Amino acid sequence: MSPALTELVSTAHSPATDPHLHVWGWEIPVYLFLGGFTAGIMILSGWALWKGRRNLRPHTTFALASSGLFVLALAAISLGMLALFLDLGHKLYVWRLYLTMEPWSPMSWGSWILLLVYPVLAAGVLLDPPKALLRRVPALEPVVGWMEGRPVVRHAVGFASIATGVALGIYTGILLSALGARPLWSSALLGPLFLVSGLSTAAAFAHWASPEPDERVQLAWLDNLFLTIELGLIVLLLVGLLTSTEAHAEAARLLLGGPFTAVFWVGVVFLGILLPLVIQTLAVTHHIVHTPIAPILVMAGGLALRFVIVSAGQASHWPRLL
């Protein structure tokens, strides 16, 4: 057996991978956040539609299943896609994504899922459209009318919204976990983690923005549930990495003593999950009033989670023995 490796040096590869991979900057974490948020909105509103919910106050912005929330989701996912587009190196060729379906490429799935998101969100808007929209585009009137008379349409849109939302929320995690060369991402829990985190940011926002007191309390309980599950998934993720190969354990150590420790435990876990969890629990048990502080922390924490996972993941790699 050869003695322990003491020095391993390499001449230059390229700026993208020296000293370690860093090809994805702010654009990808921002997209992941906005995508997760949109997915959460789609699932929560979709569930409301599925349950047959109608708005008590028509056209109320930002209540669950309201057209306002669906429009916000449209804006969010569009911003997210803009960020994705900005990240591309060969922008003029982006249309190549839509000439093929690569069954083994989660990024290919994603490009088609994102396409599908738009008509689903549009259908959601049309279920309860703002008057201003109908005035501008009178051609929509018959469509809206057709939809309104059929409860099965509400159910279908709700179902589609949930399904597309789940796909949107989970595929990005699979995309990263499929990149086996970066051990930090190498966990099947990454998809569910991103999904639950997206749900928690959406629930946090809806809790904050909803005009209906009952709904707000409901959303606070839901958000606490999502935050708790998210915390559990983070712990399981780390346990899974630490008990896997040395490469995975070393990757986990980036967050447990390594350079990403502070921002992860303070930014993502404490400020992004634990503190809002406490605040919101106190609020729903009527010890304090509902404040926007917790939702803001949850959303910031969701963004921070994406930043840490993307950056630390690029810093993780298989250790060389030879």
Place this chain on the structure above:
Amino acid sequence: MARLGMVIDTRRCVGCMDCVVACKTENQTPEGMNRDWITSATSGRFPELRQTIQSERCNHCDRPPCVTCCPTGASHVHDWGGIVLVTKEECIGCKACLASCPYDARYVHPEGYADKCTFCVHRVEKGQDPACVSVCPTRCMHFGDLDDPHSAVSLLLAARAHHAVLPEAGTRPRIFYLE
């Protein structure tokens, strides 16, 4: 079905970087970006030391994760030889392939597409060796069909102990280093 690969004799390699320079001039690679590089691994305590020098590049793996993850099919396996290539007109520059490669073999060309070693397919087509293999002054590099039991590369692998880089990553690399 031909599977082209390389066998490199670390006993003879001196790490002179001729392979790196030849690749650069042959393929006119962009400034600061290299399709191949030299790694040097030293172990022990002075003066009981051992050093292994290796010329490395894309391993044109049998199971290339860079091909699997590509959303447009730009990253693909060539018709013959198992050479992994990128069709730059189909590449959107998403960089998933860079992230998927355990060897950090790819780079982003200044024009925006992903790029890497091509095994000098333009030379191999004409019956020549890749530029790095042709230039090596210590003649430590060999290129050929790993599926042909009588090729130089197959005979060397049969005769001498060898290893690949990061075999545990599971990509089945096709470049082997003789010990």
Place this chain on the structure above:
Amino acid sequence: MSAVSRRRFLKITGAGAGLAATSALGPLPRLRSLGQPAEKGLRAVPTFCDLCFWKCNAIATVRDGVLWKIEGNPEDPLSRGRLCPRGTGGVGAHFDADRLRAPLLRAAVRGEERWTEVTWDEALGHVAEKLQRIKAEHGPEAVALFSHGLGGNFLKHTLRAYGVVNVAAPSFAQCRGPRDVGFELTFGEGIGSPERTDIRNARCLVLIGSHLGENMHNTQVQEFAEAVGGGATVIVADPRFSVAASKAKHYLPVKPGSDLALLLAWMNVLVREGLYDREYVAAHGFGFEAFAAEVQPFTPEWAYPETGIEPGLIRETAREMARHRPATLVHPGRHTSWYGDDAQRSRAIALLNALLGSWGRKGGFYQPASMDVPGYPYPPYPTSARGKADNPGRLYPFASEAITTGLRAATITGQPYPIKGWFVYATNLIEALPNEAETIEAVRKLDLLVVVDVVPSEIAGWADVVLPESTYLERYDDLNVELFREPFVGLRQPVVASPHDQKPNWWIARELALKLGLAAYYPWKTIEEYLDFRLQKAGMSLADLRRKGVVRGAPPAVYFEDGVRPDFPTPSRKIEFYSVPLRDAGFDPVPKYKRPAAGPPGSFRLLFGRAPVHTFSRTQTNPVLHQAMPENELWVNADVAARAEIRSGDRVRLRNQDGVVSNTVRVKATQAIRPDCVYMVHGFGHTAKGLRRALGKGASDSRLVTRYETDPLMGGTGMNVNFVTLEREA
């Protein structure tokens, strides 16, 4: 070859930004003469390389009119079709954005690097006028030529015709001189370049500090790999665990400066245990008994405290060498100017080889041959009564070539007579000669300093006149009639046009000669005429060489066992185990060891060496080679670094024993070097402003070489005698 039109650039004065360069550090645009159609397709042109002094024959390929790549000529006995990384990166020399572009006249104080661009006519006229003035006032001996490489041949011719007697190359006193003298004193002949070492057939190869593989003389490395691949035993003695050491069966981490003690101990063992080649020594040796008596006290036990190598290992390696003789080659090295006792150390290497019987034998040293290509018939050069100035009174009695540092000293002191003009071709004297301060002092005494170079090197920065030469890819040159295992003639011819107003050395030399009224020495009008004339006399033709690049002669017998007559041009006509000439001159007839002076406590001895992608200080702006190695690193022992809380990648400055401080340099903390020394690759830390790509990158070892030990036998300058401390850069 297309003529580049003479452009009159703007006169640039003041604002010392340097040259009239505007382009970014990228490849130069392809320049086409007006009226020439655009070239399409591939064109292959054979030539020989100029990135170092090996002169491998190469084939350059042009694609659609643009220089594409350079590969080895398969017919070349030196490269056997494969160039080294510098040769492969030779295209970068053509595309180097920092190249000199036009003749320059100094516009301010010497050394400030401020220039006026002028025409060739003006520049050469100025040079000729100054040369004539120096001749009138001081005589032509007052002009010295420092020249390195075959490209200096025509300039040598012009200046000899003018009356120059002082012609020197730094390769003697600063590099291989000690080795050649040590071997001359023993075998009657030097080693030469390419070295007459039969590495590929050696069964045991001993390297004393020689770092083949990092030192990239092509044939040597190719043969080294062949020997290693063939299972030859390698023994390396080096304070640093080099690449060559990593291929060795035995690595001896000798204390720097103690190599001679190790060599003496090896010889002691071979003699004592009767392991030397008795027949060979009896047949060819002179003074063996006296020699045996002299090495008697130098036992491995005696050598142990000096070298740090255990007696058991010394004995084991000596026996290993004997086991494989006569195919045991103790490599003579190349750059051997280390401690000031270098000629005697090299003589010890020669003696060790003699004991093993390797000189003239397969696997040892072969007898090289060359083709018979007569020179051009010129009128005789003027003679001089004064003689040379580099070695007055034969102070260094065994110097077989001119001593560069001797000429420098003569320039400073004016003894034996004043030197008022320096002509410098292709050697960066500021980096090549030890103690930069003396070189600058000498330059300040000159009436004229002319530098012919390809890039604006440090020495060009001090010149009065800078003449830009075309790179080897853009010019014809003198024939390479090589002395090698297989004789051949190589041709250099233009592949592409010079991008600016650069000219080939033959043109510069000829134009200067005409301005000096020496037309009689240039009966040929074009270089083609000159080349064809010489080749025809040898039964070849220029047309033939232009097509093939290299023509080989019949390989002769090279070993004694194949019929080469053992002939040793020494006074005794035998191998001199005991040297009477040395004794008579007051030196040790058999080498003796003296421990080199230690450095101040807490300091490290500064050692330097080569990288395979660079040549001295001349390639750092080559865009291709720069990418391969943009800066050098300082090798520091890992334990030393840990104690000093320095890590790899940290930047430090070096301060030497005279208080000279270096540029910042990256640290490489490594197990692969002794704790008492540090090491870096030579040629970095450039200060010349025109070398923009290389400016300030890495540190300069030569700047820290302020002390040197002069070899009393031949005037070589031992430069491994400087000590440094490290200063952390915040």
